[in-house]
Amino acid sequence: MNGGRHPRKTSKALWRWRRNPLRRRDDATEAWIVLAVWIAVVVGGTITGVMTTRAAEGVFAEQRAERRTVSAVLVSDVPLTASGVGDGNDRTSARVRWTTPEGVTRTGSTMVETGQRAGAEVEVWTDGRGALSAEPPTPTEAAVEAGVLGVVAGLALSGLVFGAGGAGRWWLDRRRVERWGADWARIGPLWSQKTG
Incomplete structure (x- = not known):
């Protein structure tokens, strides 16, 4: 026994990355798409959120200074x-x-x-x-509003990235189905001859 661990579960999750006779080029491409999407969401979403928050805080500080x-x-x-x-x-x-x-x-x-x-x-x-202008937000109101804007910007970027990644995976799935159909059209008659 291996103490209740399941080393094969980890290897199943990473099968697209390993050399394998069943792995197709599209599987490796999909793995890269998934990795790129997650990196873009985590890194890009965080950077976008932080930059948006800082920009909004700057605008609100400028409003408090001039109004x-x-x-x-x-x-x-x-x-x-x-x-x-x-x-x-x-x-x-x-x-x-x-x-x-x-x-x-x-x-x-x-x-x-x-x-x-x-x-x-x-x-x-x-x-x-x-x-005439509106009353500028207090520092607390500005911090809350800037934070909300940062979160919304990060989520918006994440949504765009997930959408693009989903479209890429959908295209790959469609291509795989077409190839499976073509392979079956070629191999299917050979099987029916052997079993008939």
């Missing part, structure tokens, strides 16, 4: 929502007027709390050019 709040004035009244309760969580788009750091007065639409009158002061976010 700032400025005081703006409501151009018109902002009515309460249909519920009639202005609890600070109800927001709607409204026209505001603000002055850029260069002294230029601008108007635009941004999200503000409901239930305010024209002329009320509100805080708005502007970008480096003084145009």
Whole structure:
């Protein structure tokens, strides 16, 4: 007995790599395709995910550095929502007027709390050019969002690689079936003569 080990199981998994009279060229090609797919998924997916995460973190850091709040004035009244309760969580788009750091007065639409009158002061976010922009994500929000983007990018690459590998294996299977058919058409009649 060999202590319960099954050395043949390992050799079965690697049969396409060993010299074997039953191994066809297509079997070796398929083994290389499977190996290449796994390397591309593990290495390429990881690199893509890390690079995407770092790029996203850089963009979010740049947004936090360039965006700032400025005081703006409501151009018109902002009515309460249909519920009639202005609890600070109800927001709607409204026209505001603000002055850029260069002294230029601008108007635009941004999200503000409901239930305010024209002329009320509100805080708005502007970008480096003084145009209205969204509030940048906090460092924690940015880290989470960048991580999610990195995972999605890595999974997307993995999906593409698996798809390409699957298409290659499908093509090889189709070719093997055609060859088996051709071989059987050639050998089948010889067997029927011997058994008949």
